[in-house]
Amino acid sequence: MDDLIDGRCGWCGSDKLYQSYHDNEWGRLVSDDNALFGLITLEGAQAGLSWITILRRRDAYRDAFCNFDPHKVAAMTDADVDRLMLCPGIIRNRLKIKSVITNARAFLSVVAQFGSFFNYISSFLPDGRPIVNAFVHLADVPASSPISDAIATDMRRRGFKFFGSTICYAFLQSAGFVNDHLLACSCRNATAK
16 A cells, blocks of 8 residues: 555555545544544444444444434434334344443443543543554554553443554544654644644
8 A cells, every 4th residue: 555645645545535534524523422422432332443434334334323412312212223224224233222321321321421522531641642653554553552552441440342553542542632643644734623
């Protein structure tokens, strides 16, 4: 894989949806709790799959899981799980679907303790600020870090499912808590603002 394609981080290739996600979302700081819950939901769904597979299904996930409102998702029942198992737009894995409900309940518990999920994640970051890495090559970008290890361990302790260190690191990148745009990427400076 090329490090850069058309001035972008090469992982997004030439797929227009992937390029748009890279250019307009990935690495941009997200502070809205519903949006953060949405990213947790999508990252958990990705476990064992490619991100583009989930990205193409994002609208179906948004519809299936109440616009990523953790209060509404936390209230879902086994009947909702059965209904979602028939939803063709999402990954129909019972454990993953149930984990979204479990994660919504754990998410709300974190929000009650920290005031927001954004505050919770920020508490793990040096000085509470996003980490800006300076990688030149895609091969230099790690799949996890000591911070993602710590967050994933704490989240598992709090009851979160399908959220190990690798998924956590991808979440931190997508939500802008970690800026891993390559040094020569055209989007690097825009995400740092």
